[in-house]
Amino acid sequence: MEIYIWQLDNHSEFWYENQLHMPAHYQISKPGVTVGYPPEWTVRKRMIQITKIIEWDMGHRVPQHRHKCRNPHGHRYKLELTLSGPVSCVKGSSQEGMICDFGDIKTLMLESIHQKLDHCFMASEDDPIFSDLAQGKGQDLNILLVPFVPTAENIVLWCYERLHPILPTNLSIVRLRLFETPSSYAEYVVTQ
Numbered sequence: 001m002e003i004y005i006w007q008l009d010n011h012s013e014f015w016y017e018n019q020l021h022m023p024a025h026y027q028i029s030k031p032g033v034t035v036g037y038p039p040e041w042t043v044r045k046r047m048i049q050i051t052k053i054i055e056w057d058m059g060h061r062v063p064q065h066r067h068k069c070r071n072p073h074g075h076r077y078k079l080e081l082t083l084s085g086p087v088s089c090v091k092g093s094s095q096e097g098m099i100c101d102f103g104d105i106k107t108l109m110l111e112s113i114h115q116k117l118d119h120c121f122m123a124s125e126d127d128p129i130f131s132d133l134a135q136g137k138g139q140d141l142n143i144l145l146v147p148f149v150p151t152a153e154n155i156v157l158w159c160y161e162r163l164h165p166i167l168p169t170n171l172s173i174v175r176l177r178l179f180e181t182p183s184s185y186a187e188y189v190v191t192q
């Protein structure tokens, strides 16, 4: 099967099963045409990326840090999830023209990440202060012990591990970007 690519702009591409499905007046040699297509066109796959953002408040500390990050402190974390998938062409479907409803992605992010992390304190299992606290007088506190040092780099990987298994199979994670401050973020770019 031959695949023809019609590039509409620098970000969007249409794949056609064969050139017969491509409108005669839209040729590969004429890029830059505005998006829009009559229903008889057979657009097999239109890959688009979307991004959903959630935020939460959380405390942490980096026990071995040589500067102030060894002290317990908190951040307003911001997570940007970028997904890639084909735009639905199913007529009459609630998701026609979408790769996924933003509201559905938000629900998955809230249930798998926000509910777990908002107003908690993330600490390493090897952190003697907080591991003792979590198992002693702090049992009623929302202390989440994790098997890693809770840096932005490790937390963004933790988020990936929670999101990856629960996403619809037609979507793939392109990147996760976790802001620890407005000017600092860690990013996990997924390579297929």
Ligand SMILES: [Zn+2]
Pocket (backbone or CB within 6 Å): 060, 069, 073, 074, 075, 180
């Ligand atoms: Zn910090």
